[in-house]
Amino acid sequence: MSASKIPPKVFISYSWDDASHKNWVREFAARLRGDGLDVTLDQWHVRPGDQLPAFVEQAVRDSDFALIVCTPIYKAKSEGRTGGVGYEGTVIQGEIFIHGNDRKFIPLLRRGRWIDSAPTPLSGKAYIAFNEGADHHQSYRALLHRLYSNEAPPPAIGQKPDFSRPASPVILNRDLRGHEQSVERVAITQDGSRLVSIDQGGQLRVWDSVTGTCLRVLSTGNSVHQLLWLDQSGSRALALGTQRYPRRVSIYSLDSEQPTVTLEDDEIKYCKVGLADNYVGAVAAALDWRIAITGSGSGELSIWDLTMAVKIRAVQAYNAEERKVDSDYSKLEGGVCSIRILRDGTKAVTLSNRQNYHGGRYDSAIKVWDLRDGSLLKGIPPPGDRKTLSYSTWEKENDFTSMCITSDESTIATMEKHGIIKLWDLQSGETIREWSDHSCWRSIIESCQDKLLISIANHDPDIKIWDRTSGRLLDSRRYHSGWINSLCVSPDGNVIITGSYDKTVRIRRI
Numbered sequence: 001m002s003a004s005k006i007p008p009k010v011f012i013s014y015s016w017d018d019a020s021h022k023n024w025v026r027e028f029a030a031r032l033r034g035d036g037l038d039v040t041l042d043q044w045h046v047r048p049g050d051q052l053p054a055f056v057e058q059a060v061r062d063s064d065f066a067l068i069v070c071t072p073i074y075k076a077k078s079e080g081r082t083g084g085v086g087y088e089g090t091v092i093q094g095e096i097f098i099h100g101n102d103r104k105f106i107p108l109l110r111r112g113r114w115i116d117s118a119p120t121p122l123s124g125k126a127y128i129a130f131n132e133g134a135d136h137h138q139s140y141r142a143l144l145h146r147l148y149s150n151e152a153p154p155p156a157i158g159q160k161p162d163f164s165r166p167a168s169p170v171i172l173n174r175d176l177r178g179h180e181q182s183v184e185r186v187a188i189t190q191d192g193s194r195l196v197s198i199d200q201g202g203q204l205r206v207w208d209s210v211t212g213t214c215l216r217v218l219s220t221g222n223s224v225h226q227l228l229w230l231d232q233s234g235s236r237a238l239a240l241g242t243q244r245y246p247r248r249v250s251i252y253s254l255d256s257e258q259p260t261v262t263l264e265d266d267e268i269k270y271c272k273v274g275l276a277d278n279y280v281g282a283v284a285a286a287l288d289w290r291i292a293i294t295g296s297g298s299g300e301l302s303i304w305d306l307t308m309a310v311k312i313r314a315v316q317a318y319n320a321e322e323r324k325v326d327s328d329y330s331k332l333e334g335g336v337c338s339i340r341i342l343r344d345g346t347k348a349v350t351l352s353n354r355q356n357y358h359g360g361r362y363d364s365a366i367k368v369w370d371l372r373d374g375s376l377l378k379g380i381p382p383p384g385d386r387k388t389l390s391y392s393t394w395e396k397e398n399d400f401t402s403m404c405i406t407s408d409e410s411t412i413a414t415m416e417k418h419g420i421i422k423l424w425d426l427q428s429g430e431t432i433r434e435w436s437d438h439s440c441w442r443s444i445i446e447s448c449q450d451k452l453l454i455s456i457a458n459h460d461p462d463i464k465i466w467d468r469t470s471g472r473l474l475d476s477r478r479y480h481s482g483w484i485n486s487l488c489v490s491p492d493g494n495v496i497i498t499g500s501y502d503k504t505v506r507i508r509r510i
Contacts, residue, residue, distance in 0.1 A: 007038040008147050011059040013092070014069035014110075015077050015085045021110070025069060028130075031140075036224065037147060039174045042084075053087055060091050065104055065147055068092070070118050070127070071111040077429045078119040093121055106146065109134075132232020158450070169193055171495045174212040176505035178205060183499030185486045187230045187237070190287065192491045193236035194252065197505045204239070206254045207505070209490075216254060238292060240280050249283055249294055251306070261309050265294065265302055268449060288343035291371060293348055301350065303371060315374045317367060318352040340405050346371055349426075351403045364399045366412060366424070380429050383416045406447045406468070407493060413453050413468065415445040421455065423468060435471035437464065444486070449493040454485050463487070463496065465510065479506055 010032060015027050020042070029041045040059045046052065060066055068074075071259050077085035092105055098417060109117055114127060128146075145151050169192050181200040181385040188195050188209065195207040202220040207213065220239065229238040240249045251261040265280060282295040285306065292304045299318030302311050318335060338351040348369045364382035369375070383400060399417040406413065411432065412424040423432040435453055444456045452474070453466045461483055465475040482501030498506045 002094040007036050008041065008064045009038045009062060011040045011063035011066045012069065013085070013088045013227060015071060015074040015083075017071055017073045017111070021071070025096065028082055032147075035130060035144060045115055050418050050442075052084055056084065056091055057087050060088070060095055062275070063104070065106060065471055066092065068105060068107045068122065069110050070107050070122070072116050075117050075119050083208075089119060089121070106143070108143075125180055155389055169210045169509060171490055171509070173509055174507045175206055176205075176212055176214070176507070177503070178214055178217075179203060181480075181499045181503065181504070183485060183503060183505055185239075186488050186497050186499040186505055188488050188490055189224075189230050189234035191234075192234040194230075194254075195497060195498055195505065196230055196234065196237055198239060199503070201401060204237070208232070209507070212507075218254075220250065220252070220260075220364070229283060229285045229292070236289070238283050240283060241293075247280055247296075251309070252447045263292075263294070263304055263309055265296065265311065267300075267302075267314060269313075282339045282350075284341045284348065286341050288345060291341070291345060293339050293341065293350075293371070294351060295339055295352075297335035299335050299352060301336065301339075301348075301369070301374075303374065313374050315369070315410055317369070317376075318365070319351060331340075338403055340403070341371070342405070347377065349403070349405060351400055351414075353399045353401060353417075356377075366400065366403060366414065370424070378429050379489065380412070380424055383414075383420070383422075402445045404445050404453075405449045407450060411468075413445055413447060415455060417441060421445065421453070421466065421471070433468075435466075437466075444484075446487055446489050447493075448489045448496065451493060452493070452510070454489070454496060456487060460484065461500070461502075463498070479508065480504065 012029055014021075016022055024405045026043050029039045032039045036389060041061065042055070046055055074085055077083050078089040080086060081090065095101070095104070102125070105125070107118060107122050107125050109129045109131050111117060115123070118127070128143050130136055130139055130234040131326050163209055171192065176195070176197070179197065179199040180203070183197050186195060186197045186291055191207055192372050194215070195209045196204065197207070198204045198220070204220055205214055205220040206216040208215055219298060219507050230236070235253065235255045237254055238249060247265045249263040250261070253260075262360045278296045281296045281297055283292060285292040288358040289306055292306050294302045294304065295317070296302070299316060301317045303313040303315070304310065335352060336350055337353050342348070348371055350367050350369065353364050361416065366380040367376055368378040370377055401415050401417050403414045404424070405411070410426055413428055414422045414424065415437070416422065419437045420434055421437050422434040424430065425432055446454045448454055448465075450468050451467055453468045455464045455466065456462070461478050461480040462476055463479050463484070464473060466472065467474055479498050480500035480502050484498050485498050487496060494510055496508050496510060500506065
């Protein structure tokens with residue numbers, strides 16, 4: 001038999017308090033043997049005529065672990081050196097003194113308080129509780145893990161904290177209620193102190209992330225579908241309306257009654273309300289809140305000076321295709337759907353998707369830009385099409401649906417329409433790794449801790465957490481009763497905040 005298959009040897013030391021205690025020990029030992037452990041117990045292994053001292057010495061010496069069932073009577077006999085328990089105590093102390101193997105001897109508290117049941121040499125050891133009121137199921141599972149040396153390892157040692165940044169607040173699991181319509185977007189400040197959520201009717205709520213208190217309620221006056229960016233302190237928010245004001249981005253003050261500042265992109269060609277949707281569809285701001293970028297349905301990037309609320313540069317980033325809807329107006333398909341600005345504020349990463357329902361070919365790609373002069377630094381081409389069982393052209397064609405940048409800004413993570421997650425090296429644009437998730441035409445992917453990614457499929461109340469170094473699924477669980485519209489991650493990467501169709505904002509620690 002290989003060493004890995006040899007069952008651990010376990011000796012049980014106990015006192016014969018009464019018949020019920022003897023029966024409990026025997027049943028406990030039988031349960032351990034049923035779970036694959038080679039248990040030595042005097043009730044089974046001592047025969048008339050055996051030398052009890054020799055039995056105890058050999059059992060203690062040969063065992064991998066010795067379980068010491070502590071009761072007030074066991075303590076009295078051990079310290080008084082009376083009977084078999086007294087001799088076992090002498091052997092155990094000698095074993096510890098000679099070999100220094102403290103972890104071999106595991107105290108189990110069966111009756112009374114620890115101070116009344118533990119022999120003096122054991123009083124300072126960690127014990128497992130099996131006394132009245134203890135959770136015996138959890139205690140037994142903990143004991144099995146110890147006997148099989150199967151305890152969870154400590155978390156990996158991370159990097160030294162950046163002490164130049166303020167400490168992240170302690171955010172606990174909470175459900176935030178108050179919205180009367182579907183929560184469309186959520187965001188968290190860079191210092192983690194505030195959350196902001198916005199619902200389908202345009203109501204914007206500011207929350208204290210630590211207490212869960214709603215600090216402020218604003219009505220934006222239109223149906224806002226995207227809350228896109230907060231400044232570091234959470235005093236201002238960039239949001240846009242995609243129905244009533246499709247070309248407008250608004251800056252809302254979250255602390256005072258200051259008037260809303262509007263960035264209206266007059267250079268975007270106006271289209272009639274309806275299927276025509278040449279609109280502002282994505283926005284991001286630099287950490288210092290001086291520069292913002294918006295992206296339109298026609299594939300144009302506009303760079304804004306937020307201090308002056310003026311546009312300083314426009315770049316035609318993507319080639320959208322115009323599709324004729326009827327004789328009166330047409331519809332632009334494709335365009336910018338996601339923007340991220342790197343921490344130094346000099347570069348931005350953008351994503352366009354095709355949103356293709358009618359068989360056209362559109363520019364779906366990731367591009368890296370130099371914000372100082374608007375030049376293109378790098379492009380990652382659109383994903384190749386993948387075969388499906390459907391004959392629908394839209395089903396066959398593939399597309400990027402979302403992206404995120406990891407916290408170290410070395411990697412871009414993308415989700416494709418047909419359920420492929422890919423990791424790209426930001427410097428070279430080369431594929432690092434890919435794996436399959438779920439088929440969906442719209443999805444969200446975010447980076448949390450250094451090695452983890454989070455993904456959500458369209459119209460799905462479940463969140464999946466992935467190890468990005470291996471592509472292994474670490475966790476999949478239901479977060480809401482309705483589908484999730486938006487998520488963000490706390491600055492320390494330990495908390496997920498989600499907004500859902502069920503009208504709630506949910507905070508959950510990873």
